[in-house]
Amino acid sequence: MAWDRVEGNWKQIKGTIKEKWGKLTDDDLDVIDGKREQLEGKIQERYGVEKSKAKAEVDTWFSDYDRRP
Template identity: 65%
Template sequence: MLAAATEPDEARQSNVSTEMNAMNWDRIEGNWKQIKGQVRQQWGKLTDDDLDRLHGKREELEGVLQERYGLAKDEAKRQVDEWSGRYKM
């Protein structure tokens, strides 16, 4: 019975986390020119051309990380989630 009571809480927390990530990513995308250097520090294999081409698009960043680092899709997403969660504007 206790487990059933926590499931909605877990789902609610997941939704809040997803919404916060989306809001944070909106800020990242809107300030892409200013934060490209931080992205480059995190993922040094990305070229200036890569960063310019991305324009802050999350899915494209994940795709380039897969290409440059040979990451699986889930791992690229995890790394971007982790980085964007630490990013504060």
Template identity: 60%
Template sequence: MDWNRVEGNWKQVSGKVKEQWGKLTDNDLTEINGRREQLEGKLQEHYGKTKDDTRKDVDDWYDRQTW
């Protein structure tokens, strides 16, 4: 997985992230700033899933994107 794409285009990608995970706030998105670890941490906070489940959710979301 090439997460650099997400980091480099965070302003555009953050809209897709918020579409997928509506509980994330604009402040969360600013704090995440394209960093996968931060995204996973915020998702765990808001959705209460395990680290492994969250990682899988992010992988699945990333794989569905059309870059």
């Protein structure tokens, strides 16, 4: 699956994102609007992690999400 499916289904996926990264606010999720770079940036900001760590977390989440039926 390509990230564009995440973008296209963002409204449905927001709940899953919030379960994983609970510090993200509804406003954050609205601003992110399915954009991967925005998600990584907000994770960095809210959790105080380096860019590489945020990217790795999103990679892992995306890989797990992609395997869902």
